[in-house]
Amino acid sequence: EAPRCTLRFVQESDIDDEALRQNRIDLYIGASSWMEPEVKTQQLLTTRFVGLARQGHPIFDGEITPQRFIAFPHIAVSRRGLNHGPLDQALGELGLKRDVKLISPTFHSAIFALPGSDLLLPIAEHSLWRANRLGLGLRQFDIPVPLKTVMVVQAWHPR
Structure with a gap:
């Protein structure tokens, strides 16, 4: 509780x-x-990225390979509006490129584009509990390219 916050x-x-x-x-x-060195940071959690799609999506009709993964349109999540990131770098190392059709500022808004579409959403696994509680009929899968674990931190200036 933070009444004046x-x-x-x-x-x-x-x-x-x-x-x-x-x-x-x-x-x-x-x-x-x-x-910068004077900024204090504290690790909150580590997470990995997984894929999310609607139940019944054709990606689940066979083995999820890098080639099948990029065969479907994607959502990119970027608060800066970027359509590329670490996933695109990993795909590029394999000579592959995904087709980003939607850029969303948050994972929370992006999940609502999945039901009724063939879009795929790479999402931080720790965000899935919220998505699963909404009853949108979504299914998780492993992304078929190696990605680094992501560390989530909080940072503040000691002013």
Whole structure:
């Protein structure tokens, strides 16, 4: 409980440590990234990315290979509006490229595009419990390319 606290979710930038230093934000929570030495960080959790699709999606009709994975349209999640990230780098190393048809600022909004479509959503596994509780008829699968584990941290400036 924090009765005098106001939470504001803001767009991520390339220089979040500067926003912390300049008192534009009080707390950063997100994937670990490089911050200036004076910024304090604390690891919250580690997670991995998995795929999410509607139940009955044709991706489940056979073995999920990298080639079948990229054969369907994808959702990219980026608070910066980017259509590429670590998954695209991993696919590129295999000479593959996915077709991003939708860019969403959050996983939470992206999951609503899955029912009734053939879109695939790479999603942080720790976010799935929320998606599963909504009863949208979604199914998880392993992404068929090696991806690094993601560390989620909180960071603040000790001002």
